[in-house]
Amino acid sequence: MGWLTMPFTSMSGHATAKAYLDDQFTYTRTVDGGSSGLRVLASSCPQNRTYYAAAQVMTNGGGGEVFAIVCKVLWNPNSKTREQFGYKDMTENMGPCEDNCPKNILDLLTPTENEHALDWRRRCAENLERRTRKLANGDRIRLAEPVTFSDGHVGQEFIVEKRDRRVTLRDPEGHGRYRISRLMERPWQIVPTTKVHKTIFA
Structure with a gap:
């Protein structure tokens, strides 16, 4: 999907990208006499730059697969064209380049066989391992x-x-x-x- 941009006044009162996107990706719809939707279990969007979320598929009130959502975020309060907030959403199955997903979100994801998702999870895990390395004075x-x-x-x-x-x-x-x-x-x-x-x- 492409970018969706908007002024802050269109964010339904949400003050941050995280709050707005949590709301967008948590929903329930009626289908064929039942219901389906998504529920955000955990999310993160440091400095309103990249949004990561663990989203659970909901069917008739019951929880199923948990997959990752990644959004590239545009945050430009001084935009002269009022494109103050924008996002481009992807799932892990699309193999996003953004691969700094927090551990607490990765831990919630259910197993997958999708090659792009597996590669994305591997890259995220490697980045987490790099950031937790220890450096001592004199190394x-x-x-x-x-x-x-x-x-x-x-x-x-x-x-x-x-x-x-x-x-x-x-x-x-x-x-x-x-x-x-x-x-x-x-x-x-x-x-x-x-x-x-x-x-x-x-």
């Missing part, structure tokens, strides 16, 4: 690909310097200190190093 890491910085330096291996939650990367050859956006989502590995312990004489 040496190697990126999967070299990075070119604004000062022209090209680097691939760095020494980690941590101060609280702030992570700075120091070039081992002394070229400077750098920060890399979304570091925990990038592919890298810790380079084993030999640590020399002090000798203590009795």
Whole structure:
């Protein structure tokens, strides 16, 4: 499907993309003497950018399959054309490029044999694993690909310097200190190093 855009006044009083989309994807319709619909079990839309939801198929009041819905979100409060909010909805069966679905939503999904959905779930799980990796002060890491910085330096291996939650990367050859956006989502590995312990004489 394409994009659906609207002014904030058309969001039925909902203040966020998450609240509006939760409402849109939770519904019941009467069909052939019974009812069918969807129910959002859990959802997330950080900074009104990408919406992820676990939606359960409802038939005659009973719950069935649970699948993922992904929406690309447009959030533009200052739009001169009043296209302040918009979204493009997909299901996991379409293999969305957006693959940062939270774990609590992935855990609610029922088994599937759809290849696109399986690939999407795998990518989401891999991204979750990357973000939960631990970095310690003094670790040496190697990126999967070299990075070119604004000062022209090209680097691939760095020494980690941590101060609280702030992570700075120091070039081992002394070229400077750098920060890399979304570091925990990038592919890298810790380079084993030999640590020399002090000798203590009795």
